[in-house]
Amino acid sequence: METITVHPQTKEQxxxxxxxxxxxxxxxxxxxxxxxxxxxxxxxxGEKAAREGKGIKVNVANLWK
Numbered sequence: 001m002e003t004i005t006v007h008p009q010t011k012e013q014x015x016x017x018x019x020x021x022x023x024x025x026x027x028x029x030x031x032x033x034x035x036x037x038x039x040x041x042x043x044x045x046g047e048k049a050a051r052e053g054k055g056i057k058v059n060v061a062n063l064w065k
Contacts, residue, residue, distance in 0.1 A: 008014040021028045033040065049055050 006017060008017055018028060046055070
């Protein structure tokens with residue numbers, strides 16, 4: 001019929017979705033991320049550091065000097 005993509009943000013949300021889908025006999029197909037897990041973890045650490053105000057600001061005008 002149709003395909004719906006959902007993005008649970010916690011393991012609890014994923015678990016709840018799996019329970020509901022199984023109860024309704026709806027097939028569930030989990031897809032693996034095309035990205036390397038180490039790379040994703042590194043990006044998430046960088047995003048967290050930026051939110052906390054840590055990191056280095058680079059002036060674009062001086063980038064190639």
